[in-house]
Structure formats: C-alpha cells, structure tokens
Amino acid sequence: MEKVKCECGHVNPYGTYLCESCGKPLIEEKSKLANMRYEGVARRSQTYTRTFVDKIWNFFSSVKVGIWIIVVLLLTSSLGTLFPQEMYIPPGENATIYYEQEYGTLGKLYYQLGFHNLYSSWWYMLIIAALGISLVICSLDRVVPLHRALKTQRVTRHEAFLKRQRLFSQTDNAENIDEDMIKAESLLKEKRYKIRKENGNILAEKGRFSRWGPYVNHIGLIIFLIGGMLRFFPEMYLDEHVWVREGEQEVIGGTNGEYFLRNNEFMIELYDEEDEKYQPALERAGGPVVKTYQTSATLLRREAGGTIGSETELAEVKDHDIRVNDPLTFEGFSLYQVDYKLNELSSFTFTLESEEENTDLTDIQFEVDLNDPEDVYEFDNGYRIEILEYFPNFVIDDNREPTTINRIPDNPRIIFEVFPPEADPEEEQGELSLVGIQVNEPLNGENDYTIRMTDVDMVNVTGLTIRKDRTLPIISVGGFIFMIGLVQGSYWHHRRIWIQNRNGRLVLAGHANKNWHGLKKDFKYLSDQTTIPMPVDQSEESSEEENEGVNESHDPTQR
Template sequence: MTSSIRGFTRVLGWISDLRLAIVLLLVIAVASGVGTAIPQQETAEFYHRLYDPQPWLGLLGGDGVMALQLDHVYSSGWFLGLLAWLALSLLLCSWRRQWPALQAALRWIDYRSPRQLSKLSVAETLATPNPNSSLDTLAQLLQRQGWQIQLQDGRLAARKGVLGRVGPMLVHAGMVVLMLGAAWGAVGGQRAEQYLAPGRSLELMDSRGSSRLTLALDRFAIQRDPAGRPEQFTSQLRILEGDGSEGSLLKQAQISVNHPLRFEGVTLYQADWALAAITVQLGKSPLLQLPLQSFPQLGEQVWGLVLPTRPDGSEPVLLSLSSEQGPVDVYGADGSLLSQIAPGGEPVEVKGLPIRVESVLPASGILLKRDPGVPLVYAGFAIALAGGGLSLLATRQLWAIAEEQPGQQGQLHVAGLCNRNLTGFAAELPQLLSQL
C-alpha cells in the first residue's frame, strides 16, 4: 500500500514538473506552426493535388498528411490530448506548489527570539535606548507604507504584496481556461467558405435545417496595386432575418481583409476572391452571362470556359483570364493563343465569329465561422494577463523583536524575506531603520 502511494506521488510530481510543462508548450507551439503551414480542413482531393507531386518537407504525401491528421491539426485527437496533458500539468503544479506557497504567505509566523531572526535572508540590529518605542514607531511607518501589521508584546510581524502569490495561480488558471476554449472551438465550432457574387444571397441554416439568417452581397470590390496585384478585397453585406423573403434587415456592414463582421455568434471573414461569370456577346446574339470555372492545371488563379464557335458545337475555343480587368485570352483546340479580348472593348473575330466581352463578374470569398469557445479564450487571456500583472508584485515579510537589556542600551532586531529582488529589499531595510 505504501509503495503504491509513493508511486502515485512520483507520477504526480512528474506530471506537475515545470520542465514537462515547458516541453509540452514547445511541442504545442511546433504543432500550431504545422497547422499554420498546412492548409486546414480541405478536401482529400486538395491534399493529393498539393502534396502528391511534391511531398511536404519531402516526406509526407497527401495520404501521409491525412493519416497523421495534419489536415485538421487543431481538432485532432493528439493535439487535444497535448492540451489536456498541459492543462493537467498546470493544475497539479498549482495544487502542489502555488497553493501551499499562498497558504504560507497568508499564515502569520511568530518569531519569538532574536536568534531566529538572525537566520533569515535579511537581518539588521538597531541599538536604541527604548526598543519598545522604536517598535511602535516601526509599526506606524510600515502601516503608512501599506503593510499589514500584527503587533504583539515586544514583537511585530508584517507582510506586504500577498496578492503576488495569487498571480502564478491565475496565470495557470487562465491558460487552462484558454485551452478549454480553444478545444471547445475546435470540436464544436463550424467553418464554411462560400463564394458570393454581387446581387446574390446565401441562406444560413440552423442545426434543424431551417433558414435562420440570409446573407446578401450588394457589392464586391478588389483594390489592386499599379502592377495589377490584389491588395485588398471589400464586401458590402446585408444580413436579413429568416430566408430574406420579408426583407427584414438586421445588419448592414462592410467587411475586408483583417476587418471581419461578428453577428450573433457568427464571424464573417473576407477570405478570398474568385471570378464568377463572364458576360459575352457572340455575333449579334443577346448578352449571355456564362459561369466561369477554375482551371488549376493552368495556374493558381486562372478561370475560364469552353465556348463553341459553330452552331453545331464544333471548333471550341477556351476563354481564359486571371483578373476581372482582363484581358481574356482565347486559345484554340491545339493550345495556341488565337487572340485577346478586353472586357468592355470592341468585338474580336475568332474563327469567323465576332466575340465581345461585356464584363466579368467577380465573386467574394467569405469565410463563415462559428466558434463557441471564443468567450472562454478571451476570458483565459484576461485571467492570465491579470495573473501576470500580479506576479510582478513582490511578496515581502518582516519581523521585529524589541530586546530590553537591563543596565545597557536596548536593541531592536529586524529581519525579513522577499521572493523578488532580495537585493533591493536588503538595501531598503537600513533606510527604513534610519527613520526610527
């Protein structure tokens, strides 16, 4: 029985070891870096297309990335296990180390002899004709400086900065709450990315499949630098009640990169952009708005469509573009570049068919994210910051004993302890005694 208790105590000591907590923090930081480097929660096809030709770090193909759950690091079993392990380590550390330290700081210790004081870290002896009067004066000085005082017959105990002992416990508690919020968000959160073209809307369903809100996009703009590279995307949104048929407007706002919209627990991020449709005129036909599709085999941001040039559907050409500003490249069946068409410009004859591009409709890539753990994450940060601030407070303890010596000059023995900046405390004590 005794050996079992000793073994259990050793295990608790190992789990609550500060070195283990530091190692766990480093492992979690590395895992978070992997989750940042590898795109998360994409389709299996995406990972095969991305990592099969060129394995990640030269080691992991698409199957390897998914087998190790690197495609969803933050909700993987091993990552949540690391968080739980670290949380347990911090709780045990607080229970075994910080809580006893706080109890010791709150407990009044009564030193009765000058010999006991001489063994403390900082000790001074002041010769005085009236030790008891000097002791009363010292008590008044300490009280004016914010010390808590316990005065007895010929003895004094004082303490200051006891809240500093609460700081480490609050830091640990804040980290545990933060990790709990992160785990809850990873497991219970929802994430979806949708592309919306201006003038179109998206119904947001609840867990029962009924329309809860409707998201409508009024306007989408892409700001580009002089070289034509996109710098910022801006979406003008309306949030309507239910399916939007009654037109009850709940919120109207603009989102852009790094400026999301939060509404009733849902966060809308401006995440990406795409090209949704192209409006063309073939010969004397009416304007035709045709959907565009992505062609990753031609480039990272290339959209287009295959368009026949004959009534029977023969002699098709590929219209390809990488920007809503154009130009639209026209390729033949053999892959040769036949012509280029400027959106809004004059028609260009392709294989005897005049083709005019009226406009290109861009689409806004909006990331919808519901994270129920966000309040806990913010609360954890606040608790940890408060604990970090309190941890900067030095906990000081001081004792004094008045010693009367019949026929001789008396002595006032003063000694103290401090958990931070002991050198500074040792320099302050003689200054304090000089005021007596």
C-alpha cells in the same frame, strides 16, 4: 504518514521542513540559511509517492515536465506553419492533390501525416490538455500549502527560525529597546507595512498578495487554454469560406440552412492610372491595382416551416455593402470580404449540326449550366442529348484517366451522347463527343452529328469568410487575468521584518521573496531613525566562508 507535532503545539503535515506556526526547523540541515521556498511546508508531490494517483500527480507537478510540454507544444505548433492549413488553401482545391502539386514530396508527406489539419487533431488537443493539467496540478501542489503556512504563521517566531534568515542580527544588553520598537512600529507603518504584535514582539509585513501572482497567471492561462479548446466546437467557433456568384444565393454555413446570402452585384474599383499621385506605385506594381471591392448583398432568412433551398419562402432581412473591414453582421455571425474572381465561366450554349444536308436541326439549341448541368436534353423533333460525363476542371491523372481537380468550371469538358429520333437510348449507343473550350473530338469514330459551341456566359464571383467566435470573451478574460498576475508578481514583493525583545536582547530578522535591495533600504531607514542596527546579510558571509575554505584547500603552506 504521520503528522509532526512541533513543541509549540502546532501539528504539521509529514515532510514539513519549518513549523508552519513558529518556524522551528523540524528537519536538521547543514545549511546556515533556512529554505524558505514555499515557507518550508510539505508539498503533496514530495510526500506521497506510492499509489498510481501519486505518480500521476508527481509527474504533472514537476516544473520541468511543464516546460517540456510547452516546448513540445511550440514545436508541433510550428509544424502547422510550414505550409497552409487546409482551411487556407484556395477554395475548391482538393487537399489530396493540392499539397503534392504545390510543395512536392514534402507537401505529400505533410498531408499524409495529418499536419494539414494539425490544430484540430486529437493529439494536438491532447498536448493542450496535458499543459492544462500540468498548470492545475502545479498550482494546487504549491498554492494550498503556501496559503496554509502564511495564514497560520505567528508573530513570535522560534529563535532558530530567525537565525536562519538571510538578514539577521542580534544585540545583547540593548538599551531603549521598548522605545525603539515603538518608534520602529510607527516608521514601518509609514512604509505601509501591516503591523502585528504579540507579547511585545513585532511582525511587519507587506506585499503578501504578490505571492499569488504566479498562480493568478496559471488561472489566466487555464482559462485561455479552455477558450482555445472550445474553438473546436462548431457552436463556439466558425471560420468558413463561401463563394457566391453574381445574381445567385448561397446558404450561410453554421446557420443550419436558416440564413442565405444573395449576391446582387459585385463591384471592383481600380486606382486611376492617369492620376500622377498613383503613377509611381502603379509602375512598381506593373499593372492595375485594386483600390476597393465590395459585394452588394442581401441577407435572407428561411421562414418557419419552409423548405431549405426554396426561394419563394425566403424573406429579406437586410441589405449591406460588404467591403474589406466592413462585414455584414447578424446574430453573432460576420461575413467578411476576402477574395473575388472575375469572369468565371457560367454557361455554354450549344447547337447540334448534321453532316447530312437534308437534316433540319435549326431548333436544336440548348444551354448547359456549368455549375448545375442537366443530365438529359430532349427536343420536340425527337432528338435527345445526354451528358455522359462532366469534368468542371479537366485533367488527366497519373493513371491516364480523365478526372477533375475540383467543381469550379475553370476548364470544363463534357462528354455528350447524341441520339437521333429513330434511336432507342436503352438499346443503342449514341454518338459520343468530348466538347470543351477549343476542343471538339468524336470518341467512337466519325460522327454524323457535331455539337458546336456558339456562346459563353461569364459571371463575377465574390469570396466571403463566415466567422463566428463565441470564445473571444473567454480568451480575453484569460488574457486579462494573466496580465493581472504578471503585474502582481512583478511589481510588488512580499517583505517581512521580525523585531523581537528576548529578555533585553534585540533580535532582528527579515525576508523577501525577491528585491532584497528594497528590504535592505527599509532596514537602513529604521537604522537611521533609531538605534536598531542594520542586519547582516548572511548569504554574503556564507559565500566568503566558502571562498576562504577553497583558498585554504589550495594553499601550499597548509600541506
């Protein structure tokens, strides 16, 4: 497409409406006022429409498309708030079962459609990427030609350009033009206008930087979106839960097995029920209310060359009492106190009893760790007990088969197989028993041996959130830049005043991107201090002419 050369000598891109230099209209229009949107320059999306790249560019440069992308993003984001995301369901719960049990058929559909991990799904990332592409292309499509037009504009503008401004007036045979223009220059400087002069003509301009406000907004939003997308990279963002039983230690997620946390003691403090100050609140609560809870923890670090999980090779780094809003922090990680569980089942102690009176089983006593049970228990007198199946949280599924909801021992059931000394475990089947809390059932007829539970150990468990966020500075910078652009575009306005002496004829014009009332006040100030007249608002005249035309078309006398 060929460029258009204006009579002033400036070469304009194809499709430009007003010459970037002198402002002469290059395309005839019926409108009385010039279209000053983007200074009348040609945008790429309005001139190049043939190739595949042009079509992609034009699609994303549309403001309507950008708005629809935002609407789709908001709607899909709201879907993720209908039910908790998988990271926020109770620890240890199986998401496949949890959503259907808690929320019924709708919850099952929610899980099957993948909404339980919506914000990390590929299609949600695609929508965010589309919004970012739209912001980039929209900005480039407008800011580049706008900057070029504002940079190349001359002081002396074509008379047709001035006549098409919203605020315009001209005075024939004006007196004291030179004196008024000198005084106007001084008055406009007082109003903090930047003055440019050419051939005795004046261009007064201020607030041009406000034109870049929307594009600064876009830059801030793009940086904000980049920060949000970086949260899906493990090295940039981590938000995990860990449960640590009292007296035990667990590896800290995200540290590649380098750091461990030991729960030395978990403490909980309740409000004093006898304190009159708290009694009304406690009565409303209907029971004890937690005042504070904390984990006395020790941070451990695996020494160089050590084996993961080897306790003897862990060095203590520091001790810290983790409370709500008082996390343990190290190397960008923060461990927050978020939950706890009191009296979780830890181990069962069993003894083996025989129905035969002459059988001595006094030495057969064993302890089963419910979090890490052994497979086989052998005794000196030749007896052997194997754990055939272990269900930490026992349930019967839809197929009437035994299974476990999760690995937390809330309702443990164990299937034991007992072999006496004379039995061969490889050739014979032992006696099977299903044992749990208030459960002791033989599984293959009547048994000669009974496994009896004699003791139960319980332990307190602390729930911590492991959090690392390296994207926060990026998101903060994006938000700060966005606010700068918002203030820049909202509280300042781009105003221009042209005063030209055309052979004794005073031509006056003005333009503002918004806040025309403020520009009119500046003209009023000039008019009061000089003989320069107030310009006419041609938009009001156009409206009156249109109204008169409508009235005439409905006047019966004109028929």
